Amino acid sequence: MVEDDFGETHMLRTYALAWAGLLGSLSLLTSGLAHAGLSNEELTHLSSSVVKVRTETRLGDQGIGSGAVVSPNHVATSCHVIAGARGVSISKFGKSFAPVAVKADWKRDLCILKFDDLPLAAIPLGDSEELRYEQEVIAVGFPNNARKPQPSFGSIKALYPMDDSVIIRTSAGFRIGSSGGALLNDEGKLIGLTTFKSPGRSSYFYSLPVAWVKQLLDAPDSTLTAADQPPFWAKPEAEWPMFMRVVTPLMTEQWAALEQLAQQWQQQERTNAEAHYYLGLAQQQQQKLNSAEQHLKQCIALNSLHAGAYYQLGLIALARGNQHEVTRIAGILDTLDSEAAAALGKAQEKPI
Numbered sequence: 001m002v003e004d005d006f007g008e009t010h011m012l013r014t015y016a017l018a019w020a021g022l023l024g025s026l027s028l029l030t031s032g033l034a035h036a037g038l039s040n041e042e043l044t045h046l047s048s049s050v051v052k053v054r055t056e057t058r059l060g061d062q063g064i065g066s067g068a069v070v071s072p073n074h075v076a077t078s079c080h081v082i083a084g085a086r087g088v089s090i091s092k093f094g095k096s097f098a099p100v101a102v103k104a105d106w107k108r109d110l111c112i113l114k115f116d117d118l119p120l121a122a123i124p125l126g127d128s129e130e131l132r133y134e135q136e137v138i139a140v141g142f143p144n145n146a147r148k149p150q151p152s153f154g155s156i157k158a159l160y161p162m163d164d165s166v167i168i169r170t171s172a173g174f175r176i177g178s179s180g181g182a183l184l185n186d187e188g189k190l191i192g193l194t195t196f197k198s199p200g201r202s203s204y205f206y207s208l209p210v211a212w213v214k215q216l217l218d219a220p221d222s223t224l225t226a227a228d229q230p231p232f233w234a235k236p237e238a239e240w241p242m243f244m245r246v247v248t249p250l251m252t253e254q255w256a257a258l259e260q261l262a263q264q265w266q267q268q269e270r271t272n273a274e275a276h277y278y279l280g281l282a283q284q285q286q287q288k289l290n291s292a293e294q295h296l297k298q299c300i301a302l303n304s305l306h307a308g309a310y311y312q313l314g315l316i317a318l319a320r321g322n323q324h325e326v327t328r329i330a331g332i333l334d335t336l337d338s339e340a341a342a343a344l345g346k347a348q349e350k351p352i
Contacts, residue, residue, distance in 0.1 A: 037186035043138065047149040049123045050140045050182050051092045053077050053113075055085035066141035066149075066181035068190060070125065073118045076213050077180030078195050079104055079111040080234070083227045088113065092120060101221035108163065109195055109231030110212050114221060123182060126189030128165045128211035131156060133305035134336050139172040139194050139205070141181025149181075154205075155337075157308075158274060160243040162232075165211040167243065168192045173205050183207045196233050198247055206233070242268070246278050258282040266295075273302035277309050284312050292316065307337035314344045 038046075053075075055063035065081030067090055075090055082088050082102070089098045090113065099113035139152040154172030174181060174194045183192035192207035233244065242265040249258035262279035269275055280295035293316055299309040310329050317325035326348065333341035 037136070038138070038184075038188055042188055043140075043151060046123060046182070046184060046188050047140055047151070048092075049121055050142075050149040051075060051090040051120070052142045052145075053081050053180060054089050054091060054096075055082055056087040057084060058086045064142065064145045064177045065179045066177065066194070067113065068180070068182040068193060069118070069120045069122045070112065070190065070213050071122050071217055073115045074122075074217065075099075075113045075115070075118070076193055076216075077111055077113065078193065078208075079106050079109045079227065080231060081179050082111060082113075082225050085225045088225065090115075101223055102225065103216050103219045103221060104224070105212070105216055105219070106227045106229050107232055108208065108212055109233065110193065110208055110216055112213070112216050112219075123184070123190040124188065125210050125214060126185050126187070126191040128191065128209040131159055131166065131168065131191060131209075133157070133159065133303060134307060136186050137170050137172050137191070138184045139170065139174050139178070139181060139207075140184065141174055141178030141194055143175035143178045145177050158243070160241065160274060161269075161272070162241060163212070165209040167241075168207040168209060169243075170205050170207065173197075173203065196231075198251075204247060243274060250278070250281075253285070255282045255285040259286070271302060273299045273306055273309075276302065277306060277312075280309065281312055284316060289316050289319065305336060307333060307340045310336065311340045311344055315347060318344075318347060 049069040051067045051069065053065040053067045063081065063085065065077055067075040067077035070076045089096050097115055097118055099115050101114040103112040103114070133156055135156045137154060137156060140149050143150055152172045152174055154170050156168060157171050158169040159166040160169070168183065168191070170183065174197065178194050181194040182190055183194055185191045191210050193213065194205070194207050196206050198204045232241065237245065242261065246258060246261050246265070249261060258278060259282035262275060262282055265272065265275035266279050276295045276299040280292045280299060283292035283295065293313065296309045296313050299306050310332055314326055314329040314333070317329060330341055330344055333344060
């Protein structure tokens with residue numbers, strides 16, 4: 001199996017996005033640190049329920065992914081990890097276990113492997129309805145075929161409504177081999193599965209919601225690993241969700257194209273804070289400051305924790321020479337996103 005960023009086969013190589021980050025660097029993979037309210041001991045205990053998923057194709061190629069124990073004898077992972085595999089197994093503590101069945105939602109890219117007598121505890125499941133922007137999270141998986149599960153720390157940067165739940169974008173990064181890994185909150189509960197990202201050094205990292213895991217646990221068993229359709233993120237670009245379509249013009253700084261897409265998004269979903277944010281961002285970059293300010297403020301009215309919108313409003317205030325407003329926004333950013341606050345501080349040091 002020839003793998004891409006997250007273990008997906010060549011069939012799934014249609015996701016070709018990259019993003020040039022606006023607000024600082026991404027979280028690095030880190031180990032041995034307490035974070036998000038969890039002690040080292042608690043994180044180690046939870047990591048014992050994150051497994052390595054191994055696959056073999058009919059041609060003998062090997063694949064690696066990650067999985068999370070979500071119920072007794074059930075391990076959730078990304079469907080693209082096992083798609084088309086002749087053999088699937090998980091490994092933990094030097095032992096290997098073969099599933100006896102699978103529950104699959106190929107469109108959502110979510111699969112649950114069923115086992116007999118799996119001696120691993122399930123991670124407590126959180127609630128997708130309680131997720132919020134800037135909430136601290138930990139992504140745990142096996143990046144680059146690591147020997148042990150590796151944590152990556154960050155926060156929720158965006159929540160995109162989809163299929164009665166939300167796709168989660170985080171600053172907690174993950175790499176090839178991490179597909180299907182656990183996304184944990186500060187209480188050690190599973191809130192998502194790390195699934196796909198935009199390529200490049202400054203990437204967007206997306207996770208599926210635990211709400212979908214709960215739904216799939218009630219689905220019937222199957223023994224098939226042949227995909228009946230590609231996942232939503234690997235379809236042709238015209239069929240991508242809007243939150244994916246805006247990334248290409250953002251990355252290439254095609255602000256007029258971004259504005260056009262964001263306008264379509266905002267017309268389709270008038271109460272979507274992200275649609276207003278991208279529309280305001282595109283207009284701000286084209287010096288349409290009055291209209292940009294309107295949409296960025298509407299974004300904040302819909303989501304008071306949107307650090308990106310506050311940052312762009314800070315830049316608008318700076319361009320207008322409104323130091324009082326810049327200071328006010330910087331104070332808000334200090335409580336939401338320290339990197340955004342630092343970026344605004346650096347912007348103030350540059351000549352206008």
